Amino acid sequence: MSNRLHRRPLESECAICVWIPLFPLRCEERRRPELVRRPAAVLLPEDIRRLWQVSPGGRRAGVRPGMTVSQAIGLCPPLALVEPDPVHYDEQFTRLLIALEDVSPVIEPAELGRVYVGADGLERLYGGPVRQLRAVSAAVRQSGGQAVEGTEGREGGMAVGGQAAEQSDRAHTYRPTVLPPHRLSAPPPFRLGWGRGTFVAWVAASRAKPNAPLIVKQGEEQRFIATQPVAVLPVSADTHHRLRQLGITTLGELAQLPEAALVSQFGREGRRAWQLAAGGVAAPVVGRERPEPITAAMDFPAPAADRAMLALAIRRLVDRALRHPRRSGWRVHVARARAALEQGASWITEVTLKDPSADRDRIAAPLTVRLEQSPPQGAVERLVVEFVAFARGTDELQLFARDAEAAARAGRRRALHTAAREIKTRLKRAMLYHVVEVQPWSRIPERRYALIDFEY
């Protein structure tokens, strides 16, 4: 029962934000260096007829995320289109998270390519913020990563905001290194921001130059924040648009408005925006603990020796264990099956997944192979499946890993809808139909089923 005790999540008030803009695109560029030299775009996983992320070269040609492929090619014929590989991006991001865990136990993934590292207590390990950022840089590099040149051993290489907030953007004493042509295949640098609370750290990272992390000293947050554009606020596009229409450009201007006025105009989002702009919120980094082993067990009414039945039971138990709430956010790395046999004997087998997974079949398959190779030496009375080790997964990662099929189905459905619409536009008739049952019991064959227009 002790395993069931809830622990308080790890929290850290001081935060380091690691941000790799266009993370999926950068992953693709690492795999295919030729993409670095030409405009490129990654397609949307849910709808591969639209663009997800566009390289700066593509943006210069007028290509924007959300455009259809035909629009984008019309604007930029040499644009290289890359089919999305969410599992690969997840794997790369997981590597980054695992590497950062070596620096701090408090890691909070925010989105693909953006993660907060808790900095409370790190001064005893590494020293001040500058040294902490150096440790984080090293961890990111270790993850496979990014070539950050110049930060190593250069304390002066960090920009410090706050004391001269209005100069925060110019305060980088370290100039980013321009990669020579032979290094163009190296991945682009990431951005780091240090501050109190995740929002300040994020704003600092978003304002930091690629090779020059930005530090916002404690007590200076409000002055730093006041000069920042409202674009950094985590609010909807509609709210951003309305703020621009109202002529509010900086967080300082926003903070000067009465909170009640913003709430009446923008509702809950307005309150949140005002609190962030006024520096009234310093959300801590909330780390996630590794879950305790997850167990699912099944007692057989009569001892079972049939391997097909045991294999089926393993699949069901894996399914049940995967649905355990503690598993959410984690992929299974090591799974174990054990059985209590007749006459007090037992059986156990363990598999380590090369690629941690949250997919039932991927976890159950190696266990059933082991079942075939070295079956229990007797009939099984009780069968248990345990997940004993996990690999961290972000919310997005879990979304991709667990719901990849659902996402693919949704993508196909959207593609089908779009195709149906295009066909109707071109041919003036809907040429796609559903098959519907009319009188399936009828003796007249043509009465049983009929076609009806495919609706979209």
Added chain:
Amino acid sequence: MVAHSRTPLRAHRLRVLNAPLRVDVTLDAGGLPKVIEERSDPSGRPILFDPTPAAGAAAHTLSPAARGSSKRVAEVLETWRIDDEWWRAPISRRYVEVALEGGGHIVVFEDLTTGNWFLQMP
């Protein structure tokens, strides 16, 4: 008791699936198919089943050029008869399942009200 879904039936939007296709059939002495020949309209499209006798009669006036490929029957596998809907437009069909020379099974039926033959998946 299942509640009505309140979804409109929209029967006018339904299109026939598995509609019978017009064929010409040469019968043997026993009245069973010997040669089956596909028929098509002048544009080459197959002729769909129309239960009205007038349309069936009109189909007989097609030119020989509109005829399609013919298949010889190797064996008659099964025959059965359907009589239905006597309360409105009566349906009376004699189905014959045959094996073709060179392979393949098909099902044809004779519309006993018009005498026309059609090809249809059972």
